[in-house]
Amino acid sequence: MTVRIDVTAPDDPRGAHVVANAPLVGVVALAGCRVTRVHHVEGDVTATQIAELCEQVLVDPVVDSSIVDGVTPAQGRVVEVALMPGATDPDARELEQAARNLGLPAIRVVTARRYDLIGELSDTDVATLTRRLLANDTIEISTEGELPAEFAGAAEADVRVDLVPLDSLSDDELAQLSHERVLSLDLREMQAIQAHFAAEGRHPRDAELETLAQTWSEHCVHKTFRATIDLTHTAADGTVTRTQHDGLLPALREVTEELDPPWLRSAFVDDAGIVAFDDEFDIAFKVETHNHPSALEPFGGANTGVGGVVRDVIGVSARPIACTDVLCFGPADLPDDQLPTGVLHPRRIRDGVVAGIGDYGNKLGLPTVNGAVLYHEGYTANPLVYCGALGILPHGSHPTKPEVGDRIISLGGRVGRDGIHGATFSSAGMDASTVDHVGSAVQIGDPITEKGLIEVIERARDAHLYNAITDCGAGGFSSSVGEMGEDLGVDVDLSAVPLKYPGLQPWEIWLSEAQERIVIAVPPAKLHMLRDLCGAWDVEVTDLGTFTGSERLVVRYGDTPVVDVPMAFLHDGIPRREMDAAWADSAPTDVVVPAIGVSHVLRLLAHPNVASKEDIIRRYDHEVRGGTVVRPYVGPEADGPADAAVLKPLGTAGTKAVVLSNGICPSVGRHDPYAMALLAMDEAVRNLVAVGGDPDQVAVLDNFCWGDPTKSDRLGSLVRAVQGCTEGARRYSMPFISGKDSLFNEFDGEAIPGTLLISALGLVPDLHRAIDSAGMADGDDVWLVGEHQRALGGSLASDEFNLGATDVPTPLHDPLPRYRAIHAAIASGLISAAHDCSDGGLAVAVAEMAIAARLGVTINVPADGFDPATALVNEAPGRLVLTASVAERPAVAAMLGEHGRRIGSVTGDTSVTLGEVVVPLDQAVAASTKGLVG
Amino acid sequence: MSTPPVLIPHASGTNRDEEAAQAIRLAGGMPTIAHVNELRSGEVRIADYAAILLPGGFSYGDALGAGGRFALELRTWFADELAAAAAAGKPMLGICNGFQVLVKAGLLPGPMGKPRSVTLTENAEGRFECRWVTLRIEASCRSGWLGSVGGTTIRCPIAHGEGRVAVADAATADRLEDGLVAFRYLADGTRPTSSHPNAASGAYPANPNGSVNDIAGICDEQGTIVGLMPHPEDHVLAWQRPSGPEGGSGLPLFEAFVAGAR
Structure with a gap:
């Protein structure tokens, strides 16, 4: 016999979640939603045994009510949703197991969810809610009213092998x-x-x-x-150059072989790259993409993306110890009429992806510690989900x-x-x-x-x-x-x-x-x-x-x-394959930079790519395994974004820690993909150095997400990006140890922006010397390393203020001396806080430090021959803001040498003073954490 | 001093067992992580241990409600051994999933076998959440082994989706207040600079999950079994703490636990 058991908790927050999201999909009449867990139990069980199952496992006597084999009275319109037969259904599996534990006869179970939708809803409303909030017809079946139970049969293969004649085919x-x-x-x-x-x-x-x-x-x-x-x-x-490339992957591997540092254990040959951690242990790192599946079923796609990359690390005999994720979505506020047919709304994709990543990483007991979230129209139909995993293994054990x-x-x-x-x-x-x-x-x-x-x-x-x-x-x-x-x-x-x-x-x-x-x-x-x-x-x-x-x-x-x-x-x-590629970098345009005032700085801080991602980060366990030294959010209010994650692997001796960072700047790539690669590498390195990482032992991973490579412009920009990577590996002396390409990210012939993620893996020699962007004290000096550039192409300011800049910053030619100087100062314990200048330039970097520390900061913006606005918002590479106590001023000056200069100080007041621009700290905090008001 | 053997049972999906073991070692105990299958086969015997620590994680994926199946296993396979351990006054500590298991098994607040009137259910915010909180170990708690650290505070992270302490009725809430509340969330608990910790008064995010009366953990009538949602085992070394004031280590809690096992 088959018994239906309905279980519901009156204050199940999932119902409130549906109600809260209904207006976002255009349904304003939904007043309430009750969620019921439905279980169809098949087997030779008595009513008493069903009651035992309910009492022992299915029904929580404090919060649940249940109905066995009856009809739950409808409260409004009823929609039921179930997984397609054969999909992973842990609830069903565990209930079957519970019956075995209790010594009951064998049962088979399928589950479903029932939604009672309360309010004056039209048929269209119910259909919209079902399609956009309650069910995903890629993996689920749904109906208005009761859904009958569908049990799969006994598991036997259908032994049929067909021949596919090819010989006569044209x-x-x-x-x-x-x-x-x-x-x-x-x-x-x-x-x-x-x-x-x-x-x-x-x-x-x-x-x-x-x-x-x-x-x-x-x-x-x-x-x-x-x-x-x-x-x-x-x-x-306008200069035209023709070059021949004998394989992009061989070119990346060639630089690694050329650099061949002693700490490199394995690159490109296995499921993940491996480098030395200490005398006893090695570290494995891999970053994968799971873009196509996440577009169709965001939760499952991202969920299995994490599972897949973690298995890559298991596949080199390593114990996984951490996860990373970098996500690119369409704009969360995209109007419905701009959504292409067959595409899920970016907000739904984002929420599903974040839930999927959290579910898998959390349940594996892995901290998700480093990442980024980018929003751009180009990712609306093709979201990008980069999932990374880090593992540890005894040296020579694989x-x-x-x-x-x-x-x-x-x-x-x-x-x-x-x-x-x-x-x-x-x-x-x-x-x-x-x-x-x-x-x-x-x-x-x-x-x-x-x-x-x-x-x-x-x-x-x-x-x-x-x-x-x-x-x-x-x-x-x-x-x-x-x-x-x-x-x-x-x-x-x-x-x-x-x-x-x-x-x-x-x-x-x-x-x-x-x-x-x-x-x-x-x-x-x-x-x-x-x-x-x-x-x-x-x-x-x-x-x-x-x-x-x-x-x-x-x-x-x-x-x-x-x-x-x-x-x-x-x-x-x-x-x-023999392929043809063609690429033209953007021609320069005349850019008029407006004067930057308080409202401009607040707009940059509130930009979705800059503003706090705390809502997302807190869905991930970033503490499990007890090794997190620098967390995703730092400072007394734990809401200042960290530059990179520092982890002390559980069970390792000494003070060495691992640092993970990333660099990604697709907006540069639209104009110059070669520069994008070098600038992304610089971002990864300056993030890594900012928390105390040693720039002389850094391994990097490449992840290329591109459009259809059989189209010559897509392939052209890809080749240019790879050229940038090989050049960057040489300039920074950082070998690529693993990589991944996800091509064909197109929808109806429209490609995503070619997007390169550089993930960096390094070491912090002494975890006690790891720092973050919030550690400064009132009265500390503020130092700037690096120089401005006029080019605003690909910058956040160009995007936010519609400047139309196409000229991108020039990558650094000899980056290591400055990073070594910074690292030496941090490793000596001289630096109290550090933060890199990336999206939004110096203005955002200084404001974020002030937000993180909840302290005022005053700087004199060094113009260096530029107008003050350009100096504030340009995104030239190689720049970090550091703080140090006044007492350490001579030592810091000596260690930074020509690379650093003092530009201001940390103050006890309540504003971020950027030259003439005085931003109240509370407004900066609000813009960063709540967005612009009004 | 002796190093009491502490059992850390592991069910499929358990995690934070290794950190729990680290905390026990630092506190002077001798941890053993054993899979439930080993306990069931008799390869490892509960009776051979001086204390039991049920660690965090997602036992069996938290299908059918967090900790539900592991709790069923405790009730159906190990009820006698656990009763014997409790009768012998052996301390038992459940952290996060371990707390959920003890509650769902009916051991907290107990006694097992009576209809449950306390549960742990979905966070009020309706989602998994990870953040640092501040806890007070209640001086009024009747747990003997917790007594030495009563009135002190701990800063440590939470990481859970089903951590809201809910009670069936007001009488149950009153019963808990009669010495069964072991840990309470403090105001400004997420704000590491908090200098005047007061009870959280239900406000998110200091009380991160909507628990009744800011309860973060409870004990049983005898005071030997204690459970809490936050993770003191993730703050037993000074560098594990985020930037902010000194102190708030979870280690004294584990030292009290190990001392209770001596």
Whole structure:
């Protein structure tokens, strides 16, 4: 029998949340909303046993009321929402487990949410609320009224392997096949596959075609980054230069090999980059993107984005210790009539993404400590979600060589149809119909299963139970097993794979991107130890097959052949692309800079890209693991933005700490992507130095989010940005240790602004000497390092005051001496506070320090031959504001030398005095934390 | 002085167990983190420990309400061992998820088996929140092992979505005020410069979750079992504190806990 149990808490804040958000989607008549948790329980259970289940786990006697198998009287219009069958449903799983714990007969459960919408609502109102606030039809089903329970059947595969004849297909038909099957392969790649199977004298099986498409996807093989590219570049002054590029990725790796610092452990070859922390431990860092999924299902997309990047770190045998996130959204106040069809509102995307990141990171017990949030029209249809993870591992503890005879072992989650075509889907642009085609590419994560993987892998690593490890990400087994077995060959039997629900064909099992899985190579003699370990930690173990030495990828379902291709063709058979790129930097314009007054400074402080993100940050646990030294928000009121995060990894000795920072300035890239790369690197470094990081041991990560690279202007700006990165790595002596590109961020042919995120990882030699932007005392001197520049292109002021500037700041040629001087002063304990000048220039930097410390600051704005307004708001690189006590003035002057000069002092009064401009501190605080009033 | 063995049970989804272990070590105890499966199999025995610390995290993902399934496991698998530990006067401390588990299991304020009249539910703001707060250990609390630190304050972070202490009725609130309130949020609790800490009077964000009477933690009738939502284990070293005044370490709380286990 099936029993329905409704549970509701009268003051459930989720109802109030719906009411508060209704006016934002144009529904003003919603007066109240009651949320009910619905459970459909199927099984041979008595009414008494149902009552026991309710009393023991389902119903909180203090706050809940419940109705068993009755109809909850409607309060207004009723909408019910449920996950699509087969989606991860932790509540259902836990209720089933609770029944087992209580010794009840086995039950199966599906859950739903019921909303009672109170008020004079029209049909349109109910439809709008359902579509925009209550349900996401990418992963959920909804209806007005009661939703019947849908149980999935028993889990068995549908063993069908289809042949896909290619031999007779014309070029047009090959292209069409690629499109229809979401293979995202171009004609030359389809022809290469056609030729391979013609030579073998047979038709490819569906799984073989899919495996090749995954392995050859932009997402997995980075074909644009490996292509040969001819670039035509037109500089701002009209000079045209033609250059040939023999691969962008090789160019980035080449600088790293050239720099090759002694503390570099591993770059580019694995799931994450690795550098030395101390004599005992190494640190692994990886930043990924999860843009396409987050556009369709923000919570699930961001949720699994965190899960994915954390697995990258587990995939180098590291224990994850922190997360970072950098987010780009459309304007939160975008009018509804400017929202393209098929696109979620930026506010909803933002709220979902933030909730998804918090949910996963918090539940893994990882502090989310560093990040940024940018708003721009260009991200409305294509939000960017960069997720980073940091991990720690004993030096030399990460094995990377599987051996012939090792078992191929999958650990963690079960396989469903979820995430199929994720890799190929993210290798194409989107439009209004994308949801219908690739809804299955979006999933919701299960952080508790991943937490089990973290615990098990750390222990398996320390017990030397595996010879190689990789995470299951895009492409699922096809990618992870295919890559791990590249040198040896594998024999895999898919019939051993536990499924979430029935009906999966072998190719779907092989390609599924179901989350929370890790694949390891285990010597047969150690398998029983691994099984014991996993049993103790409730982690599911699946023996998929063996590393053979045949140098072929062989996949079977029992005796049915599914895939049989040579590893050489799979990994090296892809034709190298030859691409053309063209880019013209913006020509300079005449810029008239208005005089800057109090209202201008307040507008800059209240700009969404500058104003406090505390609402978002507080949704993330930034304290767990007890190692946070410099937090995201600092100062006595904990509302001043920090430059970078400093972390002392739990369990490490001594005083060394890790510092994480980032740099991102897409508004510069519109005019000059080469300069953008150098300026983003500078921002990352000055943030890192500002909290006490050592500029002489910094590793960086690149993350490129761009439009369709087959269009020459997109590719042109990408090549210019990569050139900027390689030049920056040399100028700053900072190797790239890992990177990622997410291309095809387009909607209806409109691309996002080419956006490069530079993430920096460094060390603070003594955590007691870490500082923040709020540590100054009344009477301290204020120092400025660095020089202004006239160029305002890409600056916040140009955007906010519509200056139309296109001329961007000139990057630093020899940046290290100034950063070494600053670092020496901070490491000597001379500096009480530091903050970098970035968005909004000196004006915002000084105001933010005053806000953080709740102290007045007075500076004489050094004009340096510029008008005072330009001096206040330009965003020239290499500048930091420092404070130090008057007593230390000679020492600070000696250490900063030519790089620094004294520009003012910290005062006991209540204003931020920027030359002639006197901003009341309370107004600055209000603009930063509450926005502009009136 | 002896170093009493302290058990830190770990269920799937538990975290902050390692920080709890660090706090116990610094306080002079000998921590052991053991998975519930090890307790169930008998590999690790509750009886062999002098104190039990239920750590924070999201046991079983907090599905069906925070701590619900772990609480069910305590009731169905370990009720006798826990009763024996309580009878022997062994201190038991639940932090965050551990507090939720103790409340949902009926151990706080107890006694187990009676209908519950106290719970921990969704924050009034309706969302997870992480921020530093100021707590006072109530001098009026009847817990014996807390006595030595009664009246002192602790600054430490909260990080929870379901931390609002709610009671069934006014009588229950009165009962808690009769020596069962162990920790209370103070005004200006998020403001580290606060120099005149007074009770938070329900105001967000000093009282970060809307708990009745600013209650951050409670104890049972015997005073051996104590639970709280904030994380004193994240402030046991001076550098863990954000900029602001000295003091407010959580370490004395753990020292009192370990001393109670001796």
